[in-house]
Amino acid sequence: RKEVEQDPGPFNVPEGATVAFNCTYSNSASQSFFWYRQDCRKEPKLLMSVYSSGNEDGRFTAQLNRASQYISLLIRDSKLSDSATYLCVVNRGAGSYQLTFGKGTKLSVIP
């Protein structure tokens, strides 16, 4: 099993749609989970951290399922500006500052 695995997409969705991405990770000792957004050829930027209780930031909701070792990102009411690649990021174990990046899921929101 790959360390961090994501569906590469692309996901092509119409404006206003709800879209969900999943990500699985292999290291059961991982404690820190994030979603980063990357626009084409630009630097990744933190979208949100993912907490055990789940968290929401506007149209974005992140969930963590430790038992099944996956995290999810839900985007409601998609905007054209949401078009980007979404990277699932997981730390490498208890207390580790080292991060493993998934290869990303590409989202295109279509007018």
Add this chain to the structure above:
Amino acid sequence: EAQVTQNPRYLITVTGKKLTVTCSQNMNHEYMSWYRQDPGLGLRQIYYSMNVEVTDKGDVPEGYKVSRKEKRNFPLILESPSPNQTSLYFCASSGIATNEKLFFGSGTQLSVL
């Protein structure tokens, strides 16, 4: 403004000609790291540093060197670049508390001919 400054943005060079990509952060971060990003392979870590004079290999360190003489600077050195090092490179930094956000530089597109 909190930022990671990476230079140059674009670099074209020839095989074997030593080069340095600079990285500087103004947030007093302990942790700094270099990544390369290639199509289909995602971001892979080259080297990282937890503090001054402390550096460690990442997943793909071959052909690269780094140094951390000052807390703010973390240059990436290619002593003898080869075409397989053509890639998009990112420097990043963060604090070392739990769930610290990783700040990235704008990237350096390197082409080795």
